[in-house]
Amino acid sequence: MRYLAIGSLALLLAGAYAVGQETPRANVLLLEVNGPIGPAVSDFIERGIERAVADGNQAVILEMDTPGGLDTSMRVIIKSILASPVPVIVYVAPSGARAASAGTYILYASHYAAMAPATNLGAATPVPIGPGMTPPGDDGGSPGKKDSEETGEGDTEPVSPQQAMARKVVNDAVAYIKGLAELRGRNAEWAEQAVRVGASLSAEEALAQNVIDAIALDIDDLLVKLDGRKIIIRDAELTLDTDGWTIETVEPDWRSQLLAVLTNPNVAYILMLLGIYGLIFELYNPGALIPGIVGAISLVLALYAFHVLPVNYAGVVLILIGVALIVTELFLPSFGVIGIGGVAAFIIGSIILMETDVEGYAVSMHLVITVAVVAAALFSA
Numbered sequence: 001m002r003y004l005a006i007g008s009l010a011l012l013l014a015g016a017y018a019v020g021q022e023t024p025r026a027n028v029l030l031l032e033v034n035g036p037i038g039p040a041v042s043d044f045i046e047r048g049i050e051r052a053v054a055d056g057n058q059a060v061i062l063e064m065d066t067p068g069g070l071d072t073s074m075r076v077i078i079k080s081i082l083a084s085p086v087p088v089i090v091y092v093a094p095s096g097a098r099a100a101s102a103g104t105y106i107l108y109a110s111h112y113a114a115m116a117p118a119t120n121l122g123a124a125t126p127v128p129i130g131p132g133m134t135p136p137g138d139d140g141g142s143p144g145k146k147d148s149e150e151t152g153e154g155d156t157e158p159v160s161p162q163q164a165m166a167r168k169v170v171n172d173a174v175a176y177i178k179g180l181a182e183l184r185g186r187n188a189e190w191a192e193q194a195v196r197v198g199a200s201l202s203a204e205e206a207l208a209q210n211v212i213d214a215i216a217l218d219i220d221d222l223l224v225k226l227d228g229r230k231i232i233i234r235d236a237e238l239t240l241d242t243d244g245w246t247i248e249t250v251e252p253d254w255r256s257q258l259l260a261v262l263t264n265p266n267v268a269y270i271l272m273l274l275g276i277y278g279l280i281f282e283l284y285n286p287g288a289l290i291p292g293i294v295g296a297i298s299l300v301l302a303l304y305a306f307h308v309l310p311v312n313y314a315g316v317v318l319i320l321i322g323v324a325l326i327v328t329e330l331f332l333p334s335f336g337v338i339g340i341g342g343v344a345a346f347i348i349g350s351i352i353l354m355e356t357d358v359e360g361y362a363v364s365m366h367l368v369i370t371v372a373v374v375a376a377a378l379f380s381a
Contacts, residue, residue, distance in 0.1 A: 068102045109183075120203070316349065319345075347372050
C-alpha cells in the first residue's frame with residue numbers, strides 16, 4: 001500500500017513538472033495564404049482570427065501572396081478583420097509575391113500593412129462576372145470617356161445592359177475600397193485608380209504613396225517595425241510592444257484542406273458528373289446500390305461546392321440537357337444527331353459553368369473535352 005502511495009505521488013509530481021515545462025503560448029498567430037482567395041482561404045482566416053481572440057494572442061499576421069480571388073470570399077475576410085479586437089497585420093511576402101485584385105482590398109482593410117522588397121499590389125478592377133460582361137474601358141472607347149464611365153453623366157450613346165452592370169460593379173468596388181482607405185487613413189485616390197484602371201504599385205511606391213505602413217525584409221524585421229506602433233482598434237488606440245513576441249505558424253487543418261478540395265471547380269465538376277451518371281446507372285440497373293450510393297453522395301458534395309462557388313445555373317441546365325440527349329441516343333437512334341446535340345450542349349454548359357474569370361476558378365478545358373469524349377464513346381458503344 002505504501003509503495004502504491006509513493007508511486008501515485010511520483011506520478012503527480014511528474015505531471016506537475018510537465019505542466020510547468022509547457023511551451024509558452026505564442027504572442028502572434030501567423031496565417032499564410034499562397035494562392036487564389038476562395039471559400040477555403042476565407043474559412044481558414046476567419047477561424048484563425050477567432051482562435052487568436054479566444055487564445056488571447058496579441059496579433060495576427062497574414063502573410064499573403066495572391067493573384068486575387070472571389071469577391072464573396074474576400075468580403076468574408078475583410079469583415080473578420082474589421083470586427084477583430086486584435087490587430088491584423090497584412091504582410092505581402094516573400095520577395096516576388098503580390099497582393100493583386102482581392103489581395104489589395106484585404107491589405108487596405110488591415111490594421112497595419114507591410115510588404116517585402118520586390119513585391120507589388122494593385123490591379124483591383126473587378127473581373128467579368130457573367131457571359132458577355134466586360135469591365136468599363138474594354139470596349140475600345142477613348143480615354144475621354146473616363147468621366148462619363150465614373151459618374152454616368154454626359155453619355156450621349158445608349159449603354160448596353162452588360163455595360164451598365166459592369167459600371168455598377170466597378171462603382172460598387174470603388175466605394176468599398178475607398179471606405180476601407182478612409183477608415184485606415186490610406187491613399188484613397190490611388191485605391192480608386194487600382195479599381196478603375198487596374199493601377200499597380202511596387203513596395204517602394206506603395207510606401208511613398210501612403211498605401212502601406214512599412215517595407216520589411218522578413219517577419220523578424222516586421223516585428224521591429226511594429227514595435228511602438230500605435231494602432232486604432234475599435235476607436236481605441238493601442239501601442240504595440242513586440243519585444244519578446246513569439247510567433248506560431250498556423251497550418252490549415254483537415255477541414256480547411258477538405259474545403260479546398262471540394263471547392264476546386266474541377267473537383268466540383270467531376271463530383272456533379274459522378275452524381276448524375278451514378279443515378280442514371282442505378283435507374284437502369286435497379287438494386288445495384290453502389291452506383292446510386294456513390295452518385296447520391298457525389299451529388300450532395302457537388303451541390304455544397306456550387307453553393308459557395310460562383311456557378312452559372314444556365315451551365316448546369318445545359319449539362320443536364322446534354323447528358324439526357326446523349327443517353328437518349330441509346331434508345332432512339334438518330335444516326336448521331338441527338339448524340340451530337342447532347343455533346344454540344346454538354347461542352348457549352350461546362351464552359352460557362354463557372355460565372356467568373358478569376359484565376360483558379362474555371363473548369364479546365366482539357367477536363368471538359370476529355371469527359372465529353374468519354375461520355376459520347378460510352379453511350380454510343
